[in-house]
Amino acid sequence: MDVGLMVAGFGNGDLAETAVRAEDRGYDAVWIGELWGASGVVQATEVACRTEEIDIGTAILNVYSRSPAVLAMTAASLENVSDGRFTLGLGTSTATAIEGLHGASFDRPVRRAHETIELIRAFTAGDGEPVDYEGELLEASSFPSLEVSVPIYHAGLGPANRRVVGRLADGWIPHNIPFSRLDEAFEEVAAAARERNRDPGAIEIAPYVPSAVSDDRDEARDTLRRHVAYYVGSGEGYRRAVATAFPDAADEVAEAWRDGEKRAAANAVTDEMLADLGVAGTPDEAREQLRTLVAETGIDHPIVVIPEPASSEMAETTIEALAPEAL
Template identity: 60%
Template sequence: MHLGVVIPRTGTHDPTDLAISAEKRGYDSVWMGELWGSSSVVKLSEIAAKTDEVELGTAIVNVFSRTPAVLAMTAATLDRVSNGRASLGVGTSTPTAVENVHGMPFDRPVRRSHETIEVIQRILGDDEPVTYEGERVSVSSVPPLDRDVSVYHAALGPANRRVVGRLCDGWMPHNIPFSGLNDAFEVVATSARERDRDPDKITIAPYVPAAVSEDRDEAYDAVRGHIAYYAGSADGYRNAIATEFPEQVDRVAEAWRAGDREDAATLVTDEMVHDLGVAGTPSEARDRLHEIVSETVIDRPLVTIPEQAADGIAEETIEALAAVSDA
């Protein structure tokens, strides 16, 4: 099994050390998110210098705060310094992040994604200077970079999933319940076929919120907190969870937005944890991860450790789930 890990940002563990450990334990890829506090790309460059074979990816950088040309240059440079090990994971992020952190309007995010990804791919791979006139993105005579870097998109809603089918090398869903993932991918597959693309060549690499502990309750509570945070932080995540848990997620989101964070996490049921993540003792978590991959269209699960609890469970989770890659 191809198995990746999204390295958490913690106060105790340096992400580079966790990435080195993940490579030694057999993970085929390490990924870093980016919201606030540190640049995922700078940190991945450090990881590139201290690892040998593990693939490196952004999970994710948003399509608003960097121009398509900067994203293309970033991907190409990371690919060069890592000797061809880079992947670029992009997404729209959330209105709160884009508007509050970056001071940019969260305007037509699906169109922005489509045009940004299209321009990135052309700058990376075209033979001639790139000129593009879109509704949200325009460039003129940009020299191509001649790098083969896979582009993944963290699309949730149907319109954004169609962008994956039209353009992308991979799909990185988050908070789409595993029981509905096959049906959700059909939107991607249909869009791909309409563009004469083979859906089987699109790598399905979902985030898998995961927590492992000998204390089963501790592990479940870590994933509960993760789900509650996302349910309350943006409608896109809430809508994704609502495809299987509409009433439950509304209660969770309402509590979170009211400031009742502990109550919100408590409202995340065991059933929601089971369908949106992996939690439990080492053997329970390994069995569940293997089950998810066996029963769905997943190609490359990305183990995602809840940052709210990462100080206590990061190393144990990475170690425990590494064995699944050998299954």
Template identity: 60%
Template sequence: MPTDLLLPMVSEMDDGDLAARAEDLGYDGLWLGELWGASSVVRLTEIATRTDDIDLGTAILNVFSRTPAVLAMTAASLDDVAGGQFKLGVGTSTKKSIEDLHGAEWDDPNPVRRAHETIEVTKAYLDGDERVEYDGEVFEVQDFPALGADVPVYHAALGKANRRVVARLCDGWIPHNIPFPVLQDNYEYIREHAEKVGRETTIDVVPYVPAAVADDTETARDVIRGHVAYYVGSGEGYERAVAELFPEEAEAVATAWRSGDRSAATEAVTDEMVDALGVAGTPDEARDELRDIADIDCVTRPMVTIPSNADEETARRTIEELAPSNH
């Protein structure tokens, strides 16, 4: 079963050692996120020098803090260092991150339009046929050549408007916090809109799969509860995605989190939410759940995602137990 791995965004564990171990364990791809504390671009550059054949990708770089030109140069350079094995994953991130961390305007004009134009211009700069000219609502660029780099672009789209961006422009989709029982229906929306615009390409689907393995099932499940509470509480897009299947529960989690009661928010994540939004349990239980997600028709390969609230022992064990070599 092809399987990718997302490392924690900030970790005390050595990235290069973990990446080399992931490759030895048979993981097909290794992804890094980026929010605050460490640059995934720098980390991936070091990882590229420590690995041989494993694919590398960003999951994700936000579309506000780097221009399309910078994203294109970054992707082309990393692809060169990684021997042609790099995938550029981007997304809108959250309003709090964009406004409070980066000091950018979330609604200028809106996140979906920015994602669309960023991806469209970035792809033109990467591998366009002519000198790049673009006149949009967000970006106006002219008279620079493409870089001649064949780098796939993935988008972490949640809502329908953002999924239409995937349908029109992207090589892959990285869904997060869309409950797995409704993932296929969400993909069908992408497929239908790709057909409407005349695209016949196959769109790769690599969902984040928050995962935790422990001897005690409830200990592992509590890691997923904390992960879900953080995302539902921190971003309205994540709340809406979870609410597609759990409307009342998502509202309860978000309300508690935003009131500052993180413990209550975590406790509000129900068993059914844990089952639908991650894999957790003993090694055998977690492997069975991961196989079920991999068997969803639209899924190309799951991305085992180590929650940032997992301790080092849990992180290492999860990486080992859910590796392709143990399937």
């Protein structure tokens, strides 16, 4: 089974060392996030230099804090240093991050994503012709395109952003869309692809799969509950995504979280929500859940994401239990 791993410095460990171990255990790709504290680009570069065959992707770089030209140069440089193993994963991030951290206006995120990806495509077309682009938000002129081909994935959550995936991207990184609704949500991607005479089947579906594995089944499930509660409670887009399958429960979780009742919010995450939003349990249970998930959905490349509340021991157990060689 093709499985990726979102790498982090679990227990203040070495992120690149985790990537090396993932390669040794047969993971097909490692994915590197970026929010605050460390540059995902620098970390991806270190991973590229310390690994040999495993694919490397960003999940995600936001489309506001770097210009399309910088993102294109970054992709070209990482594609070169990794010997062709790099995937540029992009997303809009959130208003909290873009406005509160980067001091930018979270203006027209869907259009921003569309024009950024379109312009990166132009900058990396490799035909040597000057790039002339005039969009509603972005423009460029006079600089020749780079000779590089880099896959671009987009973390489109809502319907409009999913259409951006269908029009322009090579892959889709959904997050917190219930797995039972994934095929239905992909129809928005597929319809947009067909409008552009693109093959929807060529667009890889690579969702985050929050995964908590422990010999203590209850501990693993509680960890995933807290992870789900955090996202449903702190992000309206995530609440809406979860509500496509669990409207009443999502509202209950969000209300408790907003009231500062984090434990109550976690307790409001039902067993049905756990089963539809992640993988949790003992090693044998978790492996069976992941195998079933991939077999029964359109998922091409599950990205194992270890929840923030997980202990270092649980992170290690999860990495080992869900490695392709163990599946």
